Amino acid sequence: MNEIIALMSKKGGAGKTTTAAALAAGFTAKGYKVLAIDLDGQANLTYSMAADADGATILDVLMDKADIKDAVKHTATGDIIPASFALDVADIRLTGNNRNMLLKSALETVKPEYNLIILDTLPFFGVLTLNALAASTGVIIPAKADIFNLNTFKRTCSLIKSAQDAFNADLKLYGVLLTHFKPNTKNTRELLELFTQAAKECDTRVFNSKIRETVAIQTAQALQQDIFNYKPKGNAAQDYSAFIDELENLIIKES
Numbered sequence: 001m002n003e004i005i006a007l008m009s010k011k012g013g014a015g016k017t018t019t020a021a022a023l024a025a026g027f028t029a030k031g032y033k034v035l036a037i038d039l040d041g042q043a044n045l046t047y048s049m050a051a052d053a054d055g056a057t058i059l060d061v062l063m064d065k066a067d068i069k070d071a072v073k074h075t076a077t078g079d080i081i082p083a084s085f086a087l088d089v090a091d092i093r094l095t096g097n098n099r100n101m102l103l104k105s106a107l108e109t110v111k112p113e114y115n116l117i118i119l120d121t122l123p124f125f126g127v128l129t130l131n132a133l134a135a136s137t138g139v140i141i142p143a144k145a146d147i148f149n150l151n152t153f154k155r156t157c158s159l160i161k162s163a164q165d166a167f168n169a170d171l172k173l174y175g176v177l178l179t180h181f182k183p184n185t186k187n188t189r190e191l192l193e194l195f196t197q198a199a200k201e202c203d204t205r206v207f208n209s210k211i212r213e214t215v216a217i218q219t220a221q222a223l224q225q226d227i228f229n230y231k232p233k234g235n236a237a238q239d240y241s242a243f244i245d246e247l248e249n250l251i252i253k254e255s
């Protein structure tokens, strides 16, 4: 496996960072070599993975002030290149004709060392998101199972399609991952139908695995633990584990 997967959605709170952290922990536990990259100035992934944010960050790498290998931090759930609040200036500070290709170029030297590189992005389509779209081989769109997220999912999809047309024709849209899922309600069944239809219109799928809503996710994050370590038999660990198996099969099938 040699994939670069971005978690992407214009919607805040959709589950991008939670999913990025779960993928890093889950694929690392399966024996894959994983690098996570925090592309959000909120630095939630950096915090979740209990990474040391002192030293070089992804901003230093993108601004060519640090070598990418020097920015890598090792954690129990995989390697990570951290973010800090300073990343908020990226749209102002990253200039030049190749500003959207900086991450892709920087990753060239580390790509062969990892089976999976996970990009956690912010809910805004600016220079950092465009760098993620240019560097990725695939995208996953996490979406909270509600009507507002359905509308944003459609918009996110069309932006990804524009990126495919404009600069990354090989980019795979792996699918939409429903999070905060409440099974067995009428509203959920209706939403699932709507998401399935919207995904079809976007030439992609709703993943079979859904991530149920559970407070354990927030508690684990507050404790800076991964969900598999925090509550191995809980709903979140089970759901993310099933999702990781589903994604692994899909990656192998589509590569």
Ligand SMILES: Nc1ncnc2c1ncn2[C@@H]1O[C@H](COP(=O)(O)OP(=O)(O)OP(=O)(O)O)[C@@H](O)[C@H]1O
Pocket (backbone or CB within 6 Å): 011, 012, 013, 014, 015, 016, 017, 018, 019, 040, 042, 044, 121, 122, 123, 179, 180, 181, 211, 212, 213, 214, 215, 217, 218, 221
């Ligand atoms: N399945 C779930 N059940 C309960 N809470 C969840 C679940 N998934 C995520 N959360 C919580 O929802 C909030 C938003 O999740 P997360 O930070 O992963 O979203 P995000 O898409 O990365 O947000 P942002 O766009 O702001 O970066 C967090 O507080 C997280 O703990």
Ligand SMILES: [Mg+2]
Pocket (backbone or CB within 6 Å): 016, 017, 018, 040, 044, 121, 122
């Ligand atoms: Mg986030």
